[in-house]
Amino acid sequence: AAAAGTLMCLSTVATATPSDVAAAAPDGPRWLQIYVFRDREVSDDVIAQALDSGFSALVLTADLPVYGIRHREARLGFAAPEGNVPAIVAARARGGEADGHHALGLLEPGLQWDYVAELRERWNVPIVVKGLVTAEDALLACQHGASAVVVSNHGGRQLDGVIASLDALPEVVEAVGDRAEVYVDGGVRRGSDVVMALALGARAVLVGRPAMYGLAFGGAKGVQQVLEILRDEVENALALLGCRSPAEVTRAHVTQA
Template structure:
């Protein structure tokens, strides 16, 4: 949040904003606002229907849901819950390439429109808050998708290390590109160098993300890292950002720094916890209303009109 406070909006006056819209297009998918729902694990900890309710709420709001590898519903169940919804699949790279191939193939068969490969987990970060609170996944939270993957990989479900391959390199990304026709985005990019390597390996986009700040202390906030990546990538690939999105004005700041859209994780989960699918839909509708208001007050009739001239850094 401190990063968003460092950047301020620079509104322009006497611009016709009588027909302002937050709608845009991301990787060929029309969305009602430049906010997609980030992959979030174990959603039945927030609501009994978990990812199924999330999928319905996101579809009703007219944007994209990114399903986590570590979900409490399967790839197929989520597709069935919201057959008309736009879906991406977030991939953690298993040490078993057969498992990777299986997940990618199933996502393609069920109409998922992109693969989002998370690359910032060569090791699990030391998450001190979880250690202090003794956080564990409750035994009554069903994880059928995770159990099925563990069985396929031939490992114990309690051991998640098989989802973290610290030998992963850009060559593996090239292999993934060769076995899937779906658009590929690389999530966890914070530098220009890695953004360019991702594109060279065949990615259609990158997600600027520091994994909620939970992997490595001392790294840049996603918003602060965004301009470097955008300047390096240019128009060669889609650049998205996640981390810290709470308000419509946050979204406009990210757009001004070059993101085509953002991903939000916590806010949709809060809506899910309060009111299931309807709560998710309402949170996203509220964000859309706030984005449209912020756009209009900045003198922009659409996300495409936002430029870097609409923000300034104060510190």
């Protein structure tokens, strides 16, 4: 991400620790996506390590109070990695069978909106709330101190039949106005997808699976190549729309099929 000139958002349950990521790319901007556990000290440990390592914002995951029923993962025999959550590592060291799914079973299912303000006050960094698909929730996030919101349906994996992120985006953008920045993720596979999201009002677009495809194919160089391909596709789409920069893209450039 740093080599491609963009930021990385590291998950709490990633397989690399915040300090490891910071050491690998000390000059790249980094955010931490946090999952909140019943034992807040577990979350706090990871947050403290990330901020000590130069991470500049916290991305609060709002759409995973419980782990969704994911039939495809069950069919494929998918098992989440242990990640960098101390409680999971400790359980494994004691001879337990803990893995990433065990970690997600420790999540706080009753998270309240005041936790957004609590995070901001305690850690004194911008708070981004991720996993919203309605204007109501986006406004609540803003009212409780969020600097930005991410319109996201968690890749469609949490709740079957949930609205697509791109379809939810205009409502959120209109409601939020200039109260906070609005980002979006979910289903982005090419640069034209990015341009559509920008046209509908997103300030930035997050990608996950394309980066994973690049990682599987060619490691860090593969990820860099994927990001550069996306950038080239964005520039190509802008040129074909007659736009000199992303700032010139408007809703007039998007027609619903």
